[in-house]
Amino acid sequence: MMMAVTVNDILHIDKMTDAVVAAGAQGLNKTVRRIATIEKPFVDHPDYCYEVVRPGDLYVSKLYVFRGQKEKLYEEIEFMRRTMGSGLITHKEVLPFLDEEVLSRANQYHIPIIAIDDDYGFTALNYSIIDLILKDEIAQVHVANLQRILSSNLSEEIIRKHILDIIPDLAENMQAVYLSTEEVISRNIFKIDQSDLLLPLFNGLLYVASSDDKAAIDRKKKGFIAKVKHSFVSYHVGISRCHTNLECVKTAILESIYAEAFGRFSEKSICGYDDLGTFALLLEMKNDPLLELYWRKFYEPILQYDGENKLDLVRVLELFIVSGGDYAAVCQKLFIHETTVRYRMNKIHDLLKYKNANEFYADARTAVYSNWILHDAILQKLKAA
Numbered sequence: 001m002m003m004a005v006t007v008n009d010i011l012h013i014d015k016m017t018d019a020v021v022a023a024g025a026q027g028l029n030k031t032v033r034r035i036a037t038i039e040k041p042f043v044d045h046p047d048y049c050y051e052v053v054r055p056g057d058l059y060v061s062k063l064y065v066f067r068g069q070k071e072k073l074y075e076e077i078e079f080m081r082r083t084m085g086s087g088l089i090t091h092k093e094v095l096p097f098l099d100e101e102v103l104s105r106a107n108q109y110h111i112p113i114i115a116i117d118d119d120y121g122f123t124a125l126n127y128s129i130i131d132l133i134l135k136d137e138i139a140q141v142h143v144a145n146l147q148r149i150l151s152s153n154l155s156e157e158i159i160r161k162h163i164l165d166i167i168p169d170l171a172e173n174m175q176a177v178y179l180s181t182e183e184v185i186s187r188n189i190f191k192i193d194q195s196d197l198l199l200p201l202f203n204g205l206l207y208v209a210s211s212d213d214k215a216a217i218d219r220k221k222k223g224f225i226a227k228v229k230h231s232f233v234s235y236h237v238g239i240s241r242c243h244t245n246l247e248c249v250k251t252a253i254l255e256s257i258y259a260e261a262f263g264r265f266s267e268k269s270i271c272g273y274d275d276l277g278t279f280a281l282l283l284e285m286k287n288d289p290l291l292e293l294y295w296r297k298f299y300e301p302i303l304q305y306d307g308e309n310k311l312d313l314v315r316v317l318e319l320f321i322v323s324g325g326d327y328a329a330v331c332q333k334l335f336i337h338e339t340t341v342r343y344r345m346n347k348i349h350d351l352l353k354y355k356n357a358n359e360f361y362a363d364a365r366t367a368v369y370s371n372w373i374l375h376d377a378i379l380q381k382l383k384a385a
Helices: 007-011 046-052 070-082 092-097 100-109 122-151 156-166 214-231 246-265 278-283 289-309 313-322 327-334 338-352 357-375 377-381
Strands: 020-023 034-037 057-060 087-091 113-116 174-180 197-201 204-210 236-239 270-272
Touching (some): 020 092, 020 100, 057 122, 070 100, 087 092, 092 113, 100 113, 122 156, 174 214, 204 214, 204 246, 214 236, 246 270, 246 377, 278 357, 289 338, 289 357, 313 338, 327 338
Parallel strands (some): 034 057, 057 087, 087 113, 236 270
Antiparallel strands (some): 174 204, 174 236, 197 204
């Protein structure tokens, strides 16, 4: 997940709930670095504009300077495209002035044009956006510290100190939830308590719910997951066990990341750490050379055969494990006949010289889990954890 305020984040400011995205919705994930005003059309002083403009500028204007000068407004949109502007915010009373040409260009260039309520002043809006940007800068420092905690072998005392620097009100009882999705994540959609932690981490979003009351933690966790279900079409959520000691915060966070990874691999939207089984045991060996040796012994004959014959045996094997050995489920996912799936699985048996089906399945599951652990980008970042 990108560490930066986006146009989409701004849409989740409390007073922006009735804002209208008039054009450029595909650019809502653009980063906002600064707020800029439009005092006069770009074409009237281009040299000055190119000198002061910066990528990520978000423009706020009533567009009075363009009344009766539509061609200059078209050029303004072109200027935003060339200088990588983030978008334009105006008032709803301006919408009738925006003709099809303006909206068409904004859509074409993915430049969001957002109209807010007429009684929402630009000064108040600017303060809210600046507040978001400042909080994001602080969050970047917190994320760097958190990544250091997760990727280093620090003592419990130092972990406690670092985590309290990030969230001073974190309670002793806690549970971590890690969210990943291909969709744009806006942290502003989640309302959290002062004792909780919410930070972008790696490619997802980390939430740590804490309280002296364990029942309250459960309510917070369920509320967070309910918001995820409501806000995203496709997602993976990993949930740690409940922990009752502040020194265990690193363990809780790692458990949630591991659970998300296992859910992602095994195609489960929500996965708890207690569901990991053998995968959790193998994670304890992620730095042991024996894990890679085992993986190589199992996978290399298959990879070599695939390279020569293009049967996609690895994909068939992994789906076979994910589906719990259900041939019909593999057929549905690959859109091929069951006879073909059985032929390819038999070929793997032959390559690896297995005679016993139960023995093969147990070893294959271990090998597939090892493959996931050894080659997942996020898990690799946590090798020292």
